[in-house]
Amino acid sequence: MIPNNSPWIHQLKRSRSVVPLNANATADVAIVGGGIAGIVTAFFTLRDTNKTVILLEADKIAHGATGHNAGQITSYFERPLSELVEEFGLELAIDGQRSIESAWTLIDQIMEEADLRTPLYRFTGYTGLSSFDQVLRHLKDNHYREEGGLQTEAMIVAEEWEERKNIPKAYAHLYGTVAHKDMLNLLETNNTGYVASLAFQKGCMNSALFTEELIGYLVTKYQDRFSLYEGSPVKTVRLKGADGSLGVLAHTVVAGNIVLCTNGFEHFSISNEVGPEIDTAFHHSIAGRIGYMSGYVEPLDNPPTAVSYFPKTNERNGDPTGESYFYLTRRPHEHEGKNLHSLVCAGGPEKVLPNGADYSRTHAYTEDMRDIIDDFLRSNYSKHPGPETKYAFCWHGLMGYTPNGVRRVGFEPCNPVLLYNLGCNGVGILPSVFGGKRISELLQGKEVSPSIFDPHDQTI
Ligand SMILES: Cc1cc2nc3c(=O)[nH]c(=O)nc-3n(C[C@H](O)[C@H](O)[C@H](O)COP(=O)(O)OP(=O)(O)OC[C@H]3O[C@@H](n4cnc5c(N)ncnc54)[C@H](O)[C@@H]3O)c2cc1C
DSSP: OBOOOOHHHHTOOOOSOOOOOOSOEEEEEEEEOOSHHHHHHHHHHHHHOOOOEEEEOSSOTTOSGGGSSOOEEOOOOSSOHHHHHHHHOHHHHHHHHHHHHHHHHHHHHHHHHTTOOOOEEEEEEEEEEOSHHHHHHHHHHHHHHHHTTOOOOEEEEETTOGGGGGSOGGGGGGOEEEOHHHHHHHTTOOOTTOOEEEEEEEEEEOHHHHHHHHHHHHHHHTTTTEEEESSOOEEEEEEOSSOEEEEETTEEEEEEEEEEOSSSOOSOEEEETTSSOOHHHHHTTSEEEEEEEEEEEEESOSOOEEEEEOOSOOEETTEEEEEOOEEEEEEEEEETTEEEEEEEEEEEEEEEEOTTOOOOTTSOBOHHHHHHHHHHHHHHOTTOOOTTOOOSEEEEEEEEEOTTSOOEEEEOTTOTTEEEEEOOOSOOHHHHHHHHHHHHHHHTTOOOOOOTTOOOOTTO
């Protein structure tokens, strides 16, 4: 049995004891969920309004997806941009992409204003592509980025790759060519199946440490109007015309607005006293996937990086429309009290959580997942130390996928007392941060333009 052991949780130095809600309470805004989405939503709401805020976390801060992810900061959707253009039109899709990229600056602002020390490494990251379809799809995305006025992602294609001549002429200015071996060097692989590579800004951060540090700042800075309760699962959400109430343990929290930052819709019900019922359809629209990762510690011989590898056959388990891929990060890591190490993490294999089934963070990590990752690393990552590698960390986390793969941020159309900043969707650090800022703008009554993140009416 391998325990679920995340390096991000391992690095948390919690000194705060868990204080559950012990009486009825009221607040202008109640935020449910203490992952990065909930805490950043609290940050911007407290900073930019005078509202009182109460935050309720079922377990402990940052112990959900935020504490069990791959810790890679990246700005892509887990869906081609071209599909978002088809669904929403060019303007909205590009605006959505721009919003996600704007979260880099928001993270900088938060770190500076709250004087956070969580290390954040920025660098050019790479994505290895191995089929003509993948290359074409990314070129199409790049074409839309160009048309929409976004900086294009740099693409290089191996000179020796025969199929290169089939790339449409219209895309010729969107890629360059280099010797195959140089491209493989960038991808840190000896696997000659990779024929093209994208290069774009990426980063690495322990999002749990960031979240934990930020909550420490909020608790101290806003003592007069912010309260935090951990070990406080919300069981019921009742919406009325002017406010709503939450059933938490044996108590009730009444708030003018309720913001769900719960990643999905597990273990609570929503009832709407002034309009159509909204919970059932919505509940079932978030699909759970368990992502598995492994990490090993090595001497600090190489700079931080993030590389995604798209193998040739990559139909996603249980979802022929999705694409599976492996992702690798390498970053400096404090080990045995010394900062002279790197942590190399890789993930990719997933299991679908059947509808209605319970996910538990304490479930053991299965050996077959570690073996899949180990096999992948050995045949794709040229710096892998070899067969005897000991994985110091093996962990899994739950990703809630919205049907269209886009995070939901905004008012519930059937009752605006309720708001959402949720839907982890595999890549969620930047979207959660952007979502937190947008929620605070909505709570201030600011006019915001329609966006691809707007929740739609589930009753229609
Ligand atoms: C395996 C995996 C790998 C990932 N890799 C990356 C990556 O490399 N890059 C990236 O950008 N994103 C990645 N993500 C996604 C990213 O981690 C998430 O999108 C992000 O952390 C979401 O944060 P959140 O606050 O929305 O959710 P969470 O961190 O899950 O927080 C939700 C919180 O709500 C609480 N909660 C739920 N229900 C209730 C309730 N009823 N009452 C009170 N509290 C409740 C939970 O206990 C939890 O703490 C990955 C996710 C996983 C699982």
